[in-house]
Amino acid sequence: MAMEKLMHAVRYHGYDGGPSALKHEQVPIPTPNKDEVLIKVEASSINPFDWKVQKGMLWPILPPKLPYIPGVDVAGEVVEVGSGVIKFKPGDKVVAAVNILNGGALAEFAVIKESVTASRPPEMPASECAGLSVAGLTAYQALQSAGIKLDGSSERKNILVTAASGGVGHYAVQLAKLGNTHVTATCGARNLKLVKSLGADEVIDYKTPDGAALKSTSGKKYDAVIHCAMGIPWSTFEPNLSSNGKVIDVTPSASALMTFAIKKLTFSKKQLVPLFLNPRGENLQCLVDLVKNGKLKTVIDSKYPLNKVEEAWARSVDGHATGKIIVEL
Template sequence: MAGKVMNAVQFDGFGGGAAGLKHVEVPVPAPKKDEVLLKLEARSLNPIDWKIQEGMLRLLLPGKFPYIPATDVAGEVVEVGFGVKNFKAGDKVVAMLSHTTGGGLAEFAVAKESLTVNRPAEVSAAEGAGLPVAGLTALQALTQSAGIKLDSSGKPANILITAASGGVGHYAVQLAKLGNTHVTATCGARNIEFVKSLGADEVLDYKTPDGAALKSPSGQKYDAIIHCSTGVPWSTFEPNLCESGKVIDITPGPSAMLTFAIKKLTFSKKQLVPLLLIPKREDLEFLVRLVKEGKLKTVVDSKHPLSNAEDAWAKSMDGHATGKIIVEP
């Protein structure tokens, strides 16, 4: 692929929203040691993509400008770098790119072999591309932070999932129901039946008094709350938690980090736990296998061509997507 160019979408600095995206031609990247070059068939957007553009993580991300955003991709291996053992040209895969370097909104991208997994024929490119950030976040929040076993061997648990119709939330509901859990979920009124169809036992409209208060209709306390929205104070969570309940916050802000520190310092049994996603290949393989087996599904909110990535970007920034926003060739 040396010397060839590709279409890509990038931004050159902070701010600008969808209007700040630029369509450019850039060289096709070459895979380095332990990397694979992918011809992309689908990408999914996550809120972190536009948060990087808005400068919310400017102390860490991006590594440099110009920056091609998006990290969650599915495609076909077209070239492998030195040392790659598990993949060859023609393999269909799902991969998670680095947030530091990005690269997803382009025709080709390089991915680390360590965060690339095979995609069986039963899993479409769109289904696979939805999984990395959102699926891994849901999985790690439930299994590592909340201690939920995704089979019938775990002890019964009452779980609340906020913003359950979104990218992380819709995976979290499905994954939680693989375990021995009773799931209460919150979402907007238009998505109540959708979230029930994912397996939630009780669904609350977050705009109603009980929904805003996170109160279970059956009056039970929660062993864990997977918090996928923002702007909810500890005072709302606390009365709904069981004696040693946890709130797992997937997008912790300064107030959440302060609450986390205070709860630790005071040895409170009720804890707020900020989630730091640590991508692992075995976790991504597990999610792909669940999709193949029909135990997990990626719900696609909408599909957009790369040539009109601005619409996908604006939809993500709007914050009301049901499931995942996909960008296709």
């Protein structure tokens, strides 16, 4: 019998433990099913989702079994395709999202469904698009939920983006500006210039009284909030929303789900909408094309090789990254 080919993968074997619980191990290279592609990973990125799963915040759903290879974002090259795959062939450069139930991005190879894979031009560096599958798609789907069309054809809306210098927020600001919007954004003092450069019309330091109250300097009420920060109560949003304003919460907590249920029950016109990412290849392709056409860029906070993934993980847990934390292979 032929020897199984092995690859370097990062795994954890239990809950908690943070960066130090990540183990570098040799594991078999996965085999694609008929609707999957095997990708040689060139770059990935760390998302807060990754360490929340490790902490057991999504137990008992995730991870379904241990040991688990974390990571969802993949930019790389197709090396093998399943028998039913039609859109891709070996040698194609792609961006993709692994199935979170299986995990698998922080490894040399990953198997991914064709339906959540998009082509990228060979000249586009992997690091430029390794943040699109989770953070980019979350921003994209949040704006869809807010009724904003990226071709600018929807009626003008006032949008607030919280934590606008973070992974999801920095994409949300840029995508919102492709629509017909006035964007107010909150971030820390050191990132005010950056967020302005991404297109925000008004940028507020979240540590000032106005920032803490989410008040727009121009006094505008928000039709939608793309909420990427943590721990802001509904009572802070409520007075700032237009009569049927929506808060789209991209990291919904238990209390957010309660608020959502209560608002639904009371037929409130103002709504809190929890967003659960549903990665789709065609949405991802749309984002890759925007990057290719210079309409969307990834702000890279820092880059780490796979053998220093613990540092990347710690950087994400710290919560002060500007843009995306990239892991390169």
